[in-house]
Amino acid sequence: ADIPLYSTVTGEVATGSELDGGYWCRNLREPVRFDRALDRLLDDGHTVFVEISAHPVLSMPLTDGSAERGG
Incomplete structure (x- = not known):
């Protein structure tokens, strides 16, 4: 794929075969x-993340987790 999938199971980029x-x-x-x-x-x-969902449940973790590292 042209756009990488970052797995919340492994924390790594998924290649697709797994x-x-x-x-x-x-x-x-x-x-x-x-x-x-x-x-x-x-x-x-x-460093830029956009949450698109019915409920912004990940907004706080994204903000907190990335702010410390310039996100």
Whole structure:
């Protein structure tokens, strides 16, 4: 894909080949590691984030987690 997918399961960039049934099962059963995905995004140089959802539930974690690192 042209746009990388940062996994909240692993905290790493997903290449696509690992996004099988087992991955999505883990996604449902394991804790969401938004912090790891956000850290990786910041490490990779991303500093602007836009939340698009019915409820801005991730606005505070995005603001708090990225403010310390210039996001």
